[in-house]
Amino acid sequence: xxxxxxxxxxxxxxxxxxxxxxxxxxxxxxxxxxxxxxxxxxxxxxxxxxxxxxxxxxxxxxxxxxxxxxxxxxxxxxxxxxxxxxxxxxxxxxxxxxxxxxxxxxxxxxxxxxxxxxxxxxxxxxxxxxxxxxxxxxxxxxxxxxxxxxxxxxxxxxxxxxxxxxxxxxxxxxxxxxxxxxxxxxxxxxxxxxxxxxxxxxxxxxxxxxxxxxxxxxxxxxxxxxxxxxxxxxxxxxxxxxxxxxxxxxxxxxxxxxxxxxxxxxxxxxxxxxxxxxxxxxxxxxxxxxxxxxxxxxxxxxxxxxxxxxxxxxxxxxxxxxxxxxxxxxxxxxx
Numbered sequence: 001x002x003x004x005x006x007x008x009x010x011x012x013x014x015x016x017x018x019x020x021x022x023x024x025x026x027x028x029x030x031x032x033x034x035x036x037x038x039x040x041x042x043x044x045x046x047x048x049x050x051x052x053x054x055x056x057x058x059x060x061x062x063x064x065x066x067x068x069x070x071x072x073x074x075x076x077x078x079x080x081x082x083x084x085x086x087x088x089x090x091x092x093x094x095x096x097x098x099x100x101x102x103x104x105x106x107x108x109x110x111x112x113x114x115x116x117x118x119x120x121x122x123x124x125x126x127x128x129x130x131x132x133x134x135x136x137x138x139x140x141x142x143x144x145x146x147x148x149x150x151x152x153x154x155x156x157x158x159x160x161x162x163x164x165x166x167x168x169x170x171x172x173x174x175x176x177x178x179x180x181x182x183x184x185x186x187x188x189x190x191x192x193x194x195x196x197x198x199x200x201x202x203x204x205x206x207x208x209x210x211x212x213x214x215x216x217x218x219x220x221x222x223x224x225x226x227x228x229x230x231x232x233x234x235x236x237x238x239x240x241x242x243x244x245x246x247x248x249x250x251x252x253x254x255x256x257x258x259x260x261x262x263x264x265x266x267x268x269x270x271x272x273x274x275x276x277x278x279x280x281x282x283x284x285x286x287x288x289x290x291x292x293x294x295x296x297x298x299x300x301x302x303x304x305x306x307x308x309x310x311x312x313x314x315x316x317x318x319x320x321x322x323x324x325x326x327x328x329x330x331x332x333x334x335x
Contacts, residue, residue: 025086037184044181081126086133094165095148098130132167187222209237
């Protein structure tokens with residue numbers, strides 16, 4: 001840790017999106033109580049040795065510009081603005097999400113430090129670092145670079161504009177060097193791996209989580225954290241499992257219904273996940289019908305899980321970025 005800070009740097013700041021229910025990754029790395037875990041993770045990623053927890057300040061972002069981002073942790077350390085996000089499913093659109101979120105962080109940084117972006121003098125900004133921690137079931141390399149330019153249409157050149165996301169596979173057994181540098185991350189990978197394994201073996205997710213937590217405590221894997229937050233961890237893991245099951249059901253049912261609908265209309269739909277590109281009219285029709293069916297299916301599954309209609313409508317509106325009234329209309333077949 002440098003003995004003397006450069007003048008002009010603000011206090012190290014960690015910003016967290018709490019718009020959604022806390023997830024396990026954020027419980028471990030993004031809370032005031034567990035600041036040391038986040039600092040350990042930063043040091044492991046950047047080969048640094050910062051150790052002053054007193055310089056870290058955790059704050060809340062209430063005006064998040066992208067509602068779908070659940071597990072964001074951003075920190076500012078000596079002219080490097082880092083944004084960490086956890087993903088259990090592969091998403092090639094992460095560079096877009098990271099660009100939008102970092103734009104918001106830069107706006108706050110500029111306002112907080114009274115920087116003039118309209119003057120003739122070049123202002124200095126912290127360098128961005130955007131990392132996605134992936135632990136889904138699909139096989140991916142230890143490290144992958146996702147590029148915003150892959151999404152550009154209508155031109156061959158980007159005029160030098162680019163935004164990237166560095167995706168790290170943190171499934172247990174991957175990125176071994178990084179794991180050895182950061183015990184909290186390795187322990188997290190072990191816990192998730194146990195939960196996945198016991199989910200396949202046990203009759204219920206509750207039993208799987210209980211067994212995984214019990215073993216981790218015995219093996220000194222996040223032991224202190226799990227002893228103190230056992231009930232909260234169980235609740236988070238069960239909630240995440242149920243939500244993933246809901247979305248898997250929606251994707252599966254929506255895919256099949258959209259495929260059948262497209263065939264009946266004489267068109268072959270063009271979704272990347274299993275359909276060959278066909279006539280544009282049939283493709284658009286099939287996609288729209290699939291979206292409506294997906295919304296209705298999501299509401300039904302949430303109702304089947306014991307939630308009331310108001311909760312189901314609210315969750316569907318959030319997931320599909322529609323108003324509650326539009327969701328009600330879709331549910332009642334008005335749209």
